[in-house]
Amino acid sequence: MTKKIHDLLDSYQAEMIENLQKLIRIKSVVGESSENAPFGENIQKSLEFILTLGKEKGFECINFDNYACEINLGQAAESIGAVLHLDVVPEGSGWTHDPYGGELADGKIFGRGAVDDKGPLIAVFYACCAIKESGLPLTKKIKQIIGTNEEGGVFPCIRYYKEQGEVPGAGIVPDSWFPAVFAEKGILDFEYTKQFDKVEGIEKVGLRLQDLNGGEALNVVAPEARATFISDEAGKKLLRQTLERQKDSHRFSLSEQGDSITVTVRGKSAHASTPEIGVNAIGLLLTMMKDLPFHPADLQRTIHHLAEKLGNDHDGTGLGINSSDHTGELTNNIGLMSYKDGNLMLRMNIRSPITVDPEELKNKLDREARSMRMECRIMNYNPHFYMPADDPLILMLTRVYRSFTGDMESKSRTNGSGSYARILNNFVPFGPSFQDEELCFHKQDEFISCERLLLLSKIYAEALYQLAK
Numbered sequence: 335m336t337k338k339i340h341d342l343l344d345s346y347q348a349e350m351i352e353n354l355q356k357l358i359r360i361k362s363v364v365g366e367s368s369e370n371a372p373f374g375e376n377i378q379k380s381l382e383f384i385l386t387l388g389k390e391k392g393f394e395c396i397n398f399d400n401y402a403c404e405i406n407l408g409q410a411a412e413s414i415g416a417v418l419h420l421d422v423v424p425e426g427s428g429w430t431h432d433p434y435g436g437e438l439a440d441g442k443i444f445g446r447g448a449v450d451d452k453g454p455l456i457a458v459f460y461a462c463c464a465i466k467e468s469g470l471p472l473t474k475k476i477k478q479i480i481g482t483n484e485e486g487g488v489f490p491c492i493r494y495y496k497e498q499g500e501v502p503g504a505g506i507v508p509d510s511w512f513p514a515v516f517a518e519k520g521i522l523d524f525e526y527t528k529q530f531d532k533v534e535g536i537e538k539v540g541l542r543l544q545d546l547n548g549g550e551a552l553n554v555v556a557p558e559a560r561a562t563f564i565s566d567e568a569g570k571k572l573l574r575q576t577l578e579r580q581k582d583s584h585r586f587s588l589s590e591q592g593d594s595i596t597v598t599v600r601g602k603s604a605h606a607s608t609p610e611i612g613v614n615a616i617g618l619l620l621t622m623m624k625d626l627p628f629h630p631a632d633l634q635r636t637i638h639h640l641a642e643k644l645g646n647d648h649d650g651t652g653l654g655i656n657s658s659d660h661t662g663e664l665t666n667n668i669g670l671m672s673y674k675d676g677n678l679m680l681r682m683n684i685r686s687p688i689t690v691d692p693e694e695l696k697n698k699l700d701r702e703a704r705s706m707r708m709e710c711r712i713m714n715y716n717p718h719f720y721m722p723a724d725d726p727l728i729l730m731l732t733r734v735y736r737s738f739t740g741d742m743e744s745k746s747r748t749n750g751s752g753s754y755a756r757i758l759n760n761f762v763p764f765g766p767s768f769q770d771e772e773l774c775f776h777k778q779d780e781f782i783s784c785e786r787l788l789l790l791s792k793i794y795a796e797a798l799y800q801l802a803k
Contacts, residue, residue, distance in 0.1 A: 372400055402479060518756055526743055557602065649665060659690075
């Protein structure tokens with residue numbers, strides 16, 4: 335890449351930081367749809383922000399009915415692209431920085447979306463600004479394609495774009511790992527439910543479970559979970575003693591109000607594709623309840639079965655679905671749990687190796703549900719993404735990454751993330767995370783350093799230029 339583009343990107347750094355801060359301050363969690371905002375007003379605000387910025391910089395901007403947009407450079411008939419998203423997962427609790435403050439501290443920009451995916455979006459945007467201003471000749475148009483509902487895993491925004499727009503012949507998806515990703519596991523969301531007879535009052539002496547609540551989203555390791563019991567003093571004492579015996583007792587706390595007592599568990603959030611690096615609060619709560627006698631008896635038995643199968647499990651062993659191949663091991667994340675008015679519900683997110691038969695997997699999940707007299711519902715199945723590791727596009731992107739980082743050891747890899755690449759032909763997940771660091775997606779105090787933001791912009795500028803020249 336020319337020194338001119340390097341210098342242009344250096345000159346843009348302060349502007350990049352400022353606009354990423356502004357974008358983070360828009361709480362773009364998917365919300366209630368309206369006539370002109372299919373995924374909520376805040377998503378719409380973030381889309382308008384990036385479209386306004388694109389127009390100010392002189393790009394051709396096309397809005398696809400507020401589902402997605404294009405920010406285009408060049409007039410060629412053929413095109414390449416970068417596909418990104420504006421929506422973010424809910425912030426959850428446990429932050430030490432305002433999740434929507436865009437705070438700059440110690441050379442880092444904090445906030446939900448800093449890495450997933452607003453930081454990469456801003457890096458790509460300014461990469462295109464630098465290419466445009468450099469005047470370098472291009473034989474292909476560069477399209478920035480920006481979606482508005484990625485985190486739900488079904489991608490209605492980009493599916494709509496595919497129907498209405500013209501998808502580039504190749505490109506990158508900056509929503510994963512460097513140096514490139516050649517496979518993403520299949521994703522299956524499912525739900526276990528059971529209806530219990532409603533029981534009033536305290537049976538005999540002890541605890542009666544009133545309600546459960548845990549988790550924030552299917553694709554996030556649950557950072558918090560709660561169980562509320564109606565209890566007499568003997569039951570409260572038993573609960574305190576049970577908490578004291580827990581291995582992670584420091585993660586549990588109690589609050590009381592009259593005959594009600596609530597257990598709160600605080601875990602550690604992580605992306606559902608890497609549940610092993612998080613601490614699932616729902617799993618901890620189930621494990622604790624396995625040691626606790628409570629009423630109603632049928633609910634207790636079901637909770638105890640779930641605790642045995644899921645409490646300490648993140649690879650599907652408890653459900654009999656564990657497997658692995660060259661794309662990695664199966665993972666299972668308990669994303670959401672609730673119990674209220676006799677209705678028990680758990681929702682889970684599986685990332686399965688590409689050789690797993692989805693129908694066989696569904697049958698196993700159904701059998702396990704029936705063994706606990708529960709109902710199983712498959713909510714969504716998203717097929718895997720795969721491209722040969724020696725594909726010329728992957729090899730080119732790897733060379734670009736290495737030329738900027740000097741990292742000659744890292745190789746293209748597989749993971750359990752679910753990017754737009756799985757519904758686009760000849761698109762490769764490409765950054766922003768490096769292989770020697772813990773994935774920052776979906777965690778408390780999500781951040782990107784100012785230095786990394788600039789480096790990403792230079793890497794993406796070179797990759798897009800190589801594809802478009």
